[in-house]
Amino acid sequence: MGFLSRLFGGKKETSTEEIQIVSRKPVGKFRVEKTFKILGKETLIGKVENGIIYPGYKLRGKEVAVIYKIEKERKTVDFAIDGDTVALILEGDLKAKPGEVLEIYQS
16 A cells, blocks of 8 residues: 555555564563553563563463563563563463463574
């Protein structure tokens, strides 16, 4: 769809691209304690059970989502390690529930 069509009300493009996991072995696990929707993004609060988490990694439960940002004590951090309690802001809708353990995969 061209620029002018989008500008003047043509059909909106929708992304039907699914998130896929390429790596076969998970690099860690994350236990969900709470879930929120903040500004349309699913946010999970929980504890890193094992491994290391970076933004851009993928979480897998019933669905798959990409980690957009990691926050610890209300500050953005570059990564999270074993034992850290953090908030993960996601791209995509994982539909996780408290108590669920999610697998973490590299991008």
